[in-house]
Amino acid sequence: MKKLGLCLMLVVVCFSGSIQAAKYKVDVEGAHAFITFKIKHLGYSWLLGRFNKFEGEFEYDAVQPDKSSISILINTSSVDSNHAERDKHLRGEDFLNVGKFPEAKFISKKIEVIDDENAKVIGDFTLHGVTKEISFPVQKIGEGKDPWGGYRAGFTGKTELRLSDYGITYNLGPASTIVEIELNLEGIRQ
Amino acid sequence: MKNNYEHHFDMVSILLHWGMALAVFFLFGLGLYMVELTYYDSWYRGSTALHKSIGLCVFMFLVVRVFWRIKTSLLSSSLNLHQEQKSLELRVAVFVHILLYVLVASLCLSGYFISTAGGRDVEFFSWFALPPLPVEIENQEDVAGDWHYYFAWGLMGLTALHALAALKHHFIDRDDILKNMLKPSKINKGDS
Numbered sequence: 072m073k074k075l076g077l078c079l080m081l082v083v084v085c086f087s088g089s090i091q092a093a094k095y096k097v098d099v100e101g102a103h104a105f106i107t108f109k110i111k112h113l114g115y116s117w118l119l120g121r122f123n124k125f126e127g128e129f130e131y132d133a134v135q136p137d138k139s140s141i142s143i144l145i146n147t148s149s150v151d152s153n154h155a156e157r158d159k160h161l162r163g164e165d166f167l168n169v170g171k172f173p174e175a176k177f178i179s180k181k182i183e184v185i186d187d188e189n190a191k192v193i194g195d196f197t198l199h200g201v202t203k204e205i206s207f208p209v210q211k212i213g214e215g216k217d218p219w220g221g222y223r224a225g226f227t228g229k230t231e232l233r234l235s236d237y238g239i240t241y242n243l244g245p246a247s248t249i250v251e252i253e254l255n256l257e258g259i260r261q
Numbered sequence: 262m263k264n265n266y267e268h269h270f271d272m273v274s275i276l277l278h279w280g281m282a283l284a285v286f287f288l289f290g291l292g293l294y295m296v297e298l299t300y301y302d303s304w305y306r307g308s309t310a311l312h313k314s315i316g317l318c319v320f321m322f323l324v325v326r327v328f329w330r331i332k333t334s335l336l337s338s339s340l341n342l343h344q345e346q347k348s349l350e351l352r353v354a355v356f357v358h359i360l361l362y363v364l365v366a367s368l369c370l371s372g373y374f375i376s377t378a379g380g381r382d383v384e385f386f387s388w389f390a391l392p393p394l395p396v397e398i399e400n401q402e403d404v405a406g407d408w409h410y411y412f413a414w415g416l417m418g419l420t421a422l423h424a425l426a427a428l429k430h431h432f433i434d435r436d437d438i439l440k441n442m443l444k445p446s447k448i449n450k451g452d453s
């Protein structure tokens with residue numbers, strides 16, 4: 072009887088686990104997550120920067136990856152290109168206008184699974200007060216137990232945005248109209 | 262002498278006064294102009310470099326000027342020499358002078374804090390670089406930037422008041438203060 076009960080419980084756990092994907096919180100406290108961008112400078116080199124403050128969570132289950140979802144909230148004033156005066160300009164009205172648009176966000180609507188490791192994420196990205204549907208490929212880097220009793224999963228993905236699509240029209244030159252954004256996120260299962 | 266108190270200025274004070282006036286107005290105009298320049302303007306970078314270097318000059322001039330003013334005791338003579346004439350107007354004038362110095366110093370410092378945010382040096386005419394302070398506040402470049410802007414307009418407002426007062430001396434009181442600030446005269450001439 073005891074054994075049967077245990078079996079039943081296991082079945083329930085497994086079953087519910089397969090319907091409901093596990094929830095992960097992006098590990099911003101441990102800084103195992105990075106939102107970086109790059110844009111060409113004059114067409115001669117790449118300029119790199121990142122957003123230091125953001126939060127996010129995703130749902131993911133290796134058995135049913137198509138049930139996955141992700142949402143990311145970025146604090147735009149945390150833009151950091153390793154040059155305070157440039158960051159001041161980037162926060163200003165010419166670019167991010169953080170006074171008016173303190174947040175950028177991405178909320179997924181659909182995940183199209185390609186194979187075990189690759190998928191396409193489709194969702195709404197809001198930047199500079201403009202929301203657009205974008206899609207970009209993501210790749211699972213790995214998942215498993217961490218040494219401290221938790222369980223983690225990590226993904227990478229990148230996409231390109233035309234700044235003028237989001238109403239950022241400051242002239243940086245013809246080679247610098249597109250910014251590449253890369254996400255490297257590790258989540259801790261909740 | 263229309264007034265019971267009279268100011269005389271030596272050549273150094275006059276040069277410091279007008280040199281700084283010129284530099285401050287130039288920096289104000291340059292400041293408003295340079296932030297409107299766009300990325301492909303050839304002076305986009307040069308304008309800010311010049312603004313910083315002249316700003317540092319102004320700070321050095323200010324230090325010299327304050328020392329000189331104390332040395333020549335113009336401050337104390339305005340305060341003490343004419344004890345009986347310590348009218349509200351005179352006290353306001355001296356207060357405005359001190360406030361002008363404080364504002365110029367605050368402008369220089371806030372500008373320095375913008376440029377040195379994130380641990381960067383500020384260049385003086387590509388001659389030498391001034392290092393940042395070891396402490397920094399969060400979003401220093403933004404906070405210092407806001408203050409720099411308010412200080413700049415505050416200084417312009419106060420300068421306008423200062424200029425109006427000088428014109429009042431010249432046209433209404435009909436004394437020699439404005440003329441004396443244009444032409445050096447002996448300190449002890451006419452002093453009691």
